[in-house]
Amino acid sequence: MAYAGKAHLCLTLIRLLAEEQLGLDVVSGGELYLARQAGFPLAAVHFHGNNKSAAELEMALPPSPPLAGGVGRIVVDNHHELELLEALAARRGVQAKVWLRLSPDVDVHTHTYNKTGLADSKFGFPLASDDAERAVQAALASTHLELVGLHTHLGSQAFETEPFAAAVEALLAFAVEMGRKHGFRLQELSPGGGWGVPYHESDPPAAIEDYVRAISLAVIEGCARHRLPLPRLTLEPGRSIVGPAGVALYTVGARKTIPGVRTYVAVDGGMADNLRPALYGVRYTALVANKAHQPAEEVVTIVGKFCESGDWLIRDISLPKLEPGDLLAMPVAGAYHLPLSSNYNLALRPAVVWVKDGHARLVQRRETYEDLVVRDLQPALQKGLPEFL
Numbered sequence: 001m002a003y004a005g006k007a008h009l010c011l012t013l014i015r016l017l018a019e020e021q022l023g024l025d026v027v028s029g030g031e032l033y034l035a036r037q038a039g040f041p042l043a044a045v046h047f048h049g050n051n052k053s054a055a056e057l058e059m060a061l062p063p064s065p066p067l068a069g070g071v072g073r074i075v076v077d078n079h080h081e082l083e084l085l086e087a088l089a090a091r092r093g094v095q096a097k098v099w100l101r102l103s104p105d106v107d108v109h110t111h112t113y114n115k116t117g118l119a120d121s122k123f124g125f126p127l128a129s130d131d132a133e134r135a136v137q138a139a140l141a142s143t144h145l146e147l148v149g150l151h152t153h154l155g156s157q158a159f160e161t162e163p164f165a166a167a168v169e170a171l172l173a174f175a176v177e178m179g180r181k182h183g184f185r186l187q188e189l190s191p192g193g194g195w196g197v198p199y200h201e202s203d204p205p206a207a208i209e210d211y212v213r214a215i216s217l218a219v220i221e222g223c224a225r226h227r228l229p230l231p232r233l234t235l236e237p238g239r240s241i242v243g244p245a246g247v248a249l250y251t252v253g254a255r256k257t258i259p260g261v262r263t264y265v266a267v268d269g270g271m272a273d274n275l276r277p278a279l280y281g282v283r284y285t286a287l288v289a290n291k292a293h294q295p296a297e298e299v300v301t302i303v304g305k306f307c308e309s310g311d312w313l314i315r316d317i318s319l320p321k322l323e324p325g326d327l328l329a330m331p332v333a334g335a336y337h338l339p340l341s342s343n344y345n346l347a348l349r350p351a352v353v354w355v356k357d358g359h360a361r362l363v364q365r366r367e368t369y370e371d372l373v374v375r376d377l378q379p380a381l382q383k384g385l386p387e388f389l
């Protein structure tokens, strides 16, 4: 089991993953840097991404011969990366264990922006053309890359198990063909992550057991059918691990009623800390934490404080009468919420507090105004300004 760090990552979470003996899937030099800073075992890291730079790949490779160090698996996405990685590893005289990311053209029922396994996708070697076969041949021919596995990721926020089983079958059938034609031996297999979580009362329940069972069965039955030895199976859930763990807390401020149209209630956050409603039209629910036992009295639209009309969090929700200072709690805010956040309008990113058994622990402090200028270069300011008033 490898946790997909893009869903939410900070040093304390990485330490917890290590304690729980989970692997970590990173998708950038930044996430890899954090893993290193936290002292996470790099052998348990998988490095994803469709356009890793030379500098990022160099971070991932073992530092020098012998082969120790470096991330456990580099998931090669395309031919450019395959050639680049081969050249970098050769220059350093090291070897890297790689998986190939394949695009099986399997659809999942989710938002278009969350689909990643279709033929028309920027990710992976398409199985539909000879791209994937050429990648296998090139990786097998390389003296600096060791091809140990195949990978795919269909998308995110998926609730049906059938597409995962179909993807496993596509990868196994490809492995058999590559074994027959080129002597490839499938040692490791990863059908990615992507299992969904309910955000809203109308979303279906999603038991993680269903996802794990469906994929495990597809691998076991598929391998038996194809007479393949069982590969080591890696799942990469992100959202389903951290999503339900998070609650976003907002303080209510201004309200505006347009008679016969709608009532807007603004909170002290919005699209800068949670882009998901604006980006994917996600439906959230909420509770007024300090009025949890009061009945719903009005239908309102919860908006943020940022300078875009698309800056909304929840459209048309029935809540007790909201007043300035009320505390609005939005559940299922643990995944892809803060990782997609920005400093738009120079907003300060919120603090992250972990709560367990009535105890609170600050794991990431709130940003300060000083944080907003750390990257700005100072000399021009030191010169002094002309008098102009």
Ligand SMILES: Cc1ncc(COP(=O)(O)O)c(C=O)c1O
Residues within 6 Å of the ligand: 004, 006, 007, 025, 048, 153, 155, 156, 157, 192, 193, 194, 195, 236, 237, 238, 239, 240
């Ligand atoms: C390669 C890969 N693995 C795993 C994940 C995690 O997906 P989820 O958070 O939906 O489980 C993603 C998400 O985009 C991904 O791209």
